Amino acid sequence: MSFPKIGYQISLLLCLSVYLFSCAGRKSESPSFAVLEDANYTALEVWEKFKDQALERNGLFNAGITPHIWWMKLELKPTDKAEDRHYLKLHNPHINKLEVYLSGSEHPQWVMGDNLPFDQRPYWDRDLIIPLILKDGESISMLLRVDKAGETLMVEPQLMSESRFLEKNKLETLFMGLIIGWMGVIFIAACFYAWKLRERSAIIYALYIVSLTVWLGSHWGLGFQYLWPNSINWVDKSRPTFNLLTNALFLFLMLSFFPPLKKNSKLTYGIYVFIAIHVYLIIDLFIRPLANIPMESKMVFLRLIIVFSIFLTFLIILYLVRQIRAGVPYAGYYLAGIFVLIGFNVLIQLHQSGISLGMTSFVFDFGSSIGMLGETVFITVAFASRAANYKREKELLDLQLAQQEKGKAERLIQVQEEERNRIARDLHDSIGGMLSSIYLKASQIEENAAEPKLTRELKEMVSRSIEEARSISHNLTPLHLEEQGLGKTLKNQIDLIGKQHHLKINFTFDVGHRLEPATSLIVYRICGELLQNITKHARASEVMVSLNSDTSGLEIIVEDDGKGMNPDSSKNGIGLRNIRERVSYLKGNLHIDSNPSGTTVIITIPLPELPK
Structure with missing residues (x-):
């Protein structure tokens, strides 16, 4: 399947950012060290055991899931002759307890870790940082007692000068800020999708982003530094809690x-x-204190979690894959996001296994974060694609509904016109014929009547009735509108009304556009209704009717010198109501300006771009 351009662009930006951050700055020195399992040794005993031992290790120390506390001895030399102040970074912010001994000392110089309040650290940072003064030509021997018993232990000591340390910290802070900012943007987008699409999966996605962001902050050590610096019991629980919550929300999101594809599917039951x-x-993490869990149980649990995660990823x-084979849209986006996450996790596992990949520690410190970032890119693109598709479907549905409504309105107008034509024919053929017969009879009576004055009055009344019937008939049905066109038909009607x-009626018609028959008929009705209102209510002596068209549409202006009216109080009148409905049907605008000296009605109607 083809991914939208935005997916490619964001993915390219992600890879470029990772490359720039991981390659920024010169590499720092990784000091040599040796390690020793603790057997209730004192610091002096450990100094003695390391006395003649060569420091052959370098880089990453990975003890795996270990039941032991470990001792590490390091020989530290300045990495920059121009600077005395240096910092040792262990690249593991989650050591339970770290004791630091300097130059053969029996008592620790510093004690820090997750099991101690954050403010006991000698340098406030998300990671465990040891500040040192190293002058050119000098070296310091250091012992570290690292307590991570019952858990996974990995440390990668890195000694940096102050300038290099601050530069690296600045880059890492910037990168974490970018990721958190990206998560904030996605959260807003997910809330927008939930609001616009009324979709449950978008709400779950927003919750997933919140949980993922908190887990990342906890994983980086920012949670302990800023959110719960004195909650020692919660520090160990926060990472597994939000990790489990994030996984559960992702599964809910995928199913939503x-x-x-099938009810009662074994695969679906397995996911549930x-x-x-x-x-x-x-729930168990919240209820049970971690201190009450035996170390052996912790180790078994962590090993099971690895198998558990592999099997879950397979599911x-x-x-x-089944969704993709069934042709379900956007399933490929989710699968691509999962593979990005798996790819970075594989890199981390290879690094932790001791395989050199020629990459800096940055990629491995933030590998999970980068993988999560890539995953959210593809999931967000899936939501954006679905939203765009929903928008297209809605626009198509709105267009179909509009066409249906237009068709219904046109059929209604056609039925009305047919009924008007029938009534007009009845008036002309029946009532008109009867009135003409009465007029002839009155003429015959007048010739033989003793009082011709009465018969003349009767003839005049019948004559007016004939004219009124003819006028009503013409108003009901515009004769020869399609053959003669709107301009000539209106002119005939206006002459008859005048x-x-x-009434003195000045009529101008300058419409260059070819109007559709339905539009011409409605415009004719609007003008007729306006003139009827003037003759009935305005008491005007002169009227101006103007129809003009340009690129913006059709403009109708009807102006009289009558007594005026209050447009607001007349909204419920049948005449104005009919005019408003017809103008609204044509998607036009109606403006009425009235005062005691007369009334001006301006109607603008948009027209399709037709050749003149």
């Missing part, structure tokens, strides 16, 4: 965005079982 296990573990991939009501 891609509903199961994993969700239930996640929820159970979260997710299998579920998404003659009948003794």
Whole structure:
């Protein structure tokens, strides 16, 4: 499947950012060290054991899931002759307890770690930092007692001058800020999708982003530094809690965005079982103090979690592959995001296994974060694509509904016109014929009547009735509108009204656009209704009717010198109501300006771009 351009652009930007951050600055010195399992040794005993031992290790020390406390001896020499102040960084912010001994000392210089308040650290940073003064030509021997018993232990000592340390910290802070900012943008987008699409999966995605962001902050050590610096018991619980919550929300998100293809599917049941296990573990973490869990149980649990994660990843991939094979849209986006996350996790595992990949520690410190970032890019693109598709479908549906409504309105107008034509024919053929017969009879009576004055009055009344019937008939149905066109038909109607009501009507018609028959008929009705209102209510002596068209549409102006009216109080009148409805149907605008000296009505109607 083809991904939108935005997916490629964001992915390229992500890779470029990772490369620039990971390659920025010169590499710092990784000091040599030796390690020793603790067997209740004192610091003096450890100094003695390391006395003649060569420091052959360098780089990453990975003890895996270990039941032991470990001792490390390091020989530290300045990395920059121009600077005395240096910093030792361990690249592991989650050591339970770290004791630092200098130059053969029996008592620790500093004690720090997750099991101690944050403000006990000699340097306030998300990672464990040891500040040192190293002058040119000098060296310092250091012992570290690293307590991570029952958990995974990995440290990668790195000695940096102050300028290099501040530069590296600045870059890492900037990168973390970019990731958190990106998560904030995605959260807002997810809330927008939830609001616009009324979709449950968008709400779950917003919650997933919140949980993921908090987990990243906890994983980086920012949670302990800024959110819970004195909550020692919560420090150890925060990472597994939000990790489990993030996984559970992702599974809910996947099932919501891609509903199961079959009911009672074993694969779907398996995913729900994993969700239930996640929820159970979260509740257990809240209820049970970690101090009450035996170390052996912790180690077994961590090993099971590895197998658990591999099997869960397999289930997710299998579920998404089935969705793709079934032709479900956007499943490929989720699968691509999962593979990005897996790719970075593989890099981390290779690095932790001791395989040199020629990359700096930055990629491995933030590998999980980068993988999560890549995953959210593809998931967000999936939501954006679905939103765009929904928008297109909605626009198409709105267009179809508008066409249906227009068709109904046109059929209604056609029925009305047919009824008007029938009534007009009845008036002309029946009432008109009867009145003409009465007029002839009155003429015959007048010739033989003793009182011709009465018969003349009767003839005049019948004559006016004939004219009124003819006028009503013409108003009901415009004769020869399609053959003669709107301009000539209106001119005939206006001449008839002017003659009948003794009105001076100035008429101008400058419409260069070819109007559709339905539009011409409605415009004719609007003008007729306006003139009828003038003859009935305005008491005017002169009227101006003007129809003009330009590129913006059709403009109708009807102005009289009558007594005026209050447009607001007349909104419910049948005449104005009919005019407003017809103008609204044509998507036009109606403006009425009235005062005691007369009334001006201006109507503008948009017209399609037709050749003149």
